[in-house]
Structures are given as C-alpha cells and as structure tokens.
Amino acid sequence: MNRINPLHIIAFIVVLSMFFTFKISQSKDELQELKLEYKKTLSVATKIDEFKKSYKNKNLVKKRLNKILNNSILRKSEIKKEVKNSKIILIASEIDKASLNYLMSKLLNKTFNITKLDIKKIDTQKASLKLEIKW
C-alpha cells in the first residue's frame, strides 16, 4: 500500500512553500528596513566625514592656515599664532587694511570653525585682530 500519499507530500510542500512565502515577506520587510537604515547610515557617515574634514581635522586646519599666513602680503603684519590643544589663536596688534582684507577673505572662504573674532579699527588704514579657530 502506498503509505506516503503524494497528496500528503503536496500538502507538506504547500505548507513548506507557505512557510517560505511568510519568511520571504518577513525578510523582504527586514531587507527594506535595512536598506533604508544603510542609506541613512551612509548619509550620516559621509556628512560626519565631510564635517570632520572641514572643521575637525587638526592637521588640515594647520596646513591650510599656514599656507594663508605664509603669503607675502601678511608677512609684514606680524601675526602671532598661538597653537593650543584644540584651537589656534591669531593675534595682530596692528594689521593694515590690505592684509586684513586678504586674511579675512581667505579665512571666510574656507571652512574654518571661527569661534571668536575681534576686529577693532585703529585708524583709517589699520586695525587690531584677534581670531580663534577650533577643531
């Protein structure tokens, strides 16, 4: 006698396929969720990375700043540079108009995290400067 009825096997297969169908719908939901999570993580990661490079990269900040300060226009202004653990302070007791324009245009056009700025007019041609950049 045919003890294993083909219909029982069909029923078993149908149950099995229902099980897999259910698992597929679960895993597809999970996959969809994971895809969104992945995109979000990637977006957060790239943004953080960009911000880190822009504002938090100590070496890059120093390198870019030195490049600006080494320009011949600024040499005569005697800008003092104080480097601390997480910041750099630029001080110039007297800076002429052209140097100040050059310095500020360079600093403001790059992504420095300028936390303090103090420019006081001394006379029509000169000003004092104190500027703090953090990383």
Place this chain on the structure above:
Amino acid sequence: MLKFFTSLKKRIRLFSKFNKHIDTIFLDTICDNFHTDNSVNIILSPSLYWIKKIILPVKSAKEAKPLLASIFEDTLPDGAYSYSVYKNDDDFLAFAYEDKKILELLEQKGIKQTQINNIYFSQNEFSDITKAMKINETQSIFVKDGIVVLLPCCWIKEHGYLNLDSINLSKKYINIRQYSHLVDEKSLYMITILSVIFTIFVASEYFISIQNISNLTDKKDEIFQKYSLKPTMMQNNAMLKGYEKINKQQTNLRVDIASVLSLNLPSEVKLTLLKSTNKKLIVHFNSVDKNSQLKIKQQLKKKNLIFSSNLKNGILEMEFRL
C-alpha cells in the same frame, strides 16, 4: 519523482516488515469484520476488480499499461478506475479496480489505511487452485479457463477452504490511492513537481533575501569602520547634529559679515568693530545719526537678517544672532 516515491515506499515497507507481524486477509463485500491491530496483506475477491485476458501487440506490461483505459472503456460501469496489468505467457492479464470502493470497504470491515501492507488480486494468488475454495457461507472461488472467478457455493458440490496462514504471496501487488477518484496519477505527479518547483523558487528567493540581508549588514559594518563612527546611531546622529550646528553658525557668520561689509554706508559712517563670540556677531558703526541708522536697518532687513540695534552717542551697536 515516481522512482523516489517507489523507493521510499519500498524502504518503509521493508522496515515495517521487520518490525510488525503481518496478517493476510481475504477481502470480499460479504465477509465478517476483521479484528486485528497488525499490518495486513489483503487479497481482493474477484468481486472487487474486473479482469480481462487479452493479447496485445506489445512486449511488456509497461507498454500495455497506457492502453488499459481504452481496453476497459466499454466494459466498465461509471466510476474512477485504476488499472494494472501483468504479462501471462503469450497474453496479458489486465485489471481494473476502484481505489475508493476498496478503501471504503476496508474501512467498513475494520481495517485502517495505516494497517494496509500490500494488496493482491485473487487472480495472482489463487490461479493454481485445483478445486473450488469456499470464501464464505454463500460463495466460492474457482479457476475457469485460467481466470479466478466467484461462484455461488450451491453451484459446486466439492470445495475446499482457503488457508491464508500458509499462503506464499506473489510479488504482484497494487497500490491503492486514496484520492484517485479526484485526481489521476499523472496530474498528481505534475502537481507535485510544480509544487516542488514553486517551493524551490520560493526557498531560493528566501535564501537570496537572507544573503542580501547578510551582505547589507556587512556593508553597514564596513561603513562604521571606514568612517570611524560611534557604536550606536544615536551617538552618531548627536555628533552630526553638533556638526550641523557648527556649520550653521559658521555659514551665518559669513553671511552676516558679507552683508555688513556690502552695506552702502553714508560717507561719514565708518565700521569700527566686528566682533563674534558666543553665537552672536556684534558690529559697531560710528558717526551714525537717526537717518543713517534707518538706512542701514532698511538695507539689512531687505537681506532678511535678524538683528537688534542701539544708537548711543553716534555709535550704532548692532547684534546679529548666529
């Protein structure tokens, strides 16, 4: 698929033979109920099948099997029949039987489907009897022209009694299918094959999906490593929020300074102080009168800047929130 089922069935049968005692019973519509819990080999009475002795232009039973339905077509009453055929010297013995009818009769007589071991035709088991054998009070079986037939007892004077205990059963048994009246064997296997294909498809889809999840999880972990992220997204979101705040302040600082420096000031008005600290930008202009203050304020308002201003002793103090 068919071979797989057959092989599986044989293995199960072999296994059950070693583990159970098997009784042999003779099944007829007129017989007492059976009282046994053992597995049973069933010999079908001629009343439960149709038989034809035929000569066919084929060599084997396998070749003959597809022809059986048409051979019995005009003979059988309406019903769902299964067919079986065995080669017998130069001719063939073709059988037709109703699975459902046999199963229902077995159930009536107290035999569960799980007890059934094999089912045999009387034709194959009793073809060598030399005299009539009584099967119940009213009927006997008898071989006439090589065919086992069922006869009323009163037709034959001399008869013996069936002894099923010492019978050596042939290897010619049949498989009864429970739903043969609903769906034929070919369709059943076709459905099985399609179901298996569908299941394989669904299962592979599932495993692909699982693999994708695993790959994506790995990629996500790689992002954490590559960008040196904090262990939780809550920490990373907080970090991003902090950076965005810095970025916003720095952008506002630049926009505000650019706006102040691009002001169209009266010739006597000069910018004397530009100070940024603690989330605000302070700007001082000197030599400012009410009229000049108004002009400066109007220009800044046009640029949608938020600020406060205070004119004191000709010095206009302006404060921009970053």
